């Protein structure tokens with residue numbers, strides 16, 4: 151199969167986590183930049199990464215990279231790609247674009263030039279002037295950065311955070327990919343206890359359970375590239391069967407609780423959908439009542455932030471309760487994810503480490519308190 155350049159896109163701040171996951175899956179020659187990790191592979195690797203990678207947002211296939219300072223260079227560079235080798239003649243082409251610090255700044259113009267050049271390339275093979283576009287979808291992106299054009303095709307479709315288990319969200323559910331990245335950053339291993347006493351829709355406990363049982367996050371969902379004729383269906387089937395065979399039977403000790411009954415019931419439903427109900431002990435209770443005799447566990451939470459005055463005071467009370475809990479639990483490490491700038495003052499102690507991460511566009515911090 152063809153040798154490709156694959157791009158795993160990610161939220162800002164977690165590129166190194168994505169790179170580590172890719173290395174653990176056996177990939178090397180990784181190039182890490184802002185919001186993406188590029189690496190060589192083939193279509194089987196694109197399939198494998200879509201199914202297995204927990205922390206990336208999408209897996210793209212970079213079909214070309216070239217300098218384009220004017221429309222002619224963009225047109226010729228795009229037309230030089232052998233699109234006709236992989237786009238069926240009824241391919242539905244959806245071209246999007248972005249331009250950062252580049253001479254070609256009109257994104258709609260770049261998109262139509264790219265589309266025109268692809269159609270020209272297809273005419274080479276199919277010898278017709280009109281293409282129906284009623285077949286499989288190809289989401290093509292032209293991205294210009296400092297006059298370098300990169301043409302990518304999305305192999306994922308819906309973002310990889312859509313695992314398929316969350317039919318119900320809480321008030322402010324975390325992205326599954328970000329939750330998995332935070333757990334990876336904590337270095338939690340399944341032989342330690344895990345607790346999220348502010349669990350909301352259960353994203354942290356469910357992602358922890360999937361990691362502990364080695365359940366591939368994309369095993370039970372579909373991908374846009376499954377419709378492409380040049381990737382045999384068997385490649386997807388084999389990758390899913392292999393992922394299923396790698397699931398471990400071990401049952402980790404994961405505790406999840408929340409004060410809100412409605413939210414809490416959703417968390418339980420989500421865990422059932424993810425097939426990890428047997429790994430998580432759910433309890434409905436306030437944070438202040440959380441207690442355990444277990445030692446050296448990991449507590450990973452994203453507490454409420456609070457937008458209005460009353461809510462902010464309520465949120466700060468929770469930060470103080472978390473600080474009290476840290477004093478009581480022997481050897482436990484706490485990882486707290488919040489956009490609050492003065493969290494440490496309310497918690498009552500300075501974090502051992504503090505990492506800046508983005509939750510969408512919101513700047514947040516992951517405060518590490520090492521047990």
Ligand SMILES: C[S@@+](CC[C@H](N)C(=O)[O-])C[C@H]1O[C@@H](n2cnc3c(N)ncnc32)[C@H](O)[C@@H]1O
Pocket residue numbers: 319320321322323324325347348349350351352353354407408409410413435436437438451452453454455468
């Ligand atoms: C930001 S949300 C957590 C979102 C969660 N990580 C998710 O992905 O869905 C904070 C949660 O804390 C819960 N909460 C607020 N005050 C609480 C308290 N005193 N005790 C327990 N849970 C509380 C809320 O019900 C809410 O579900």
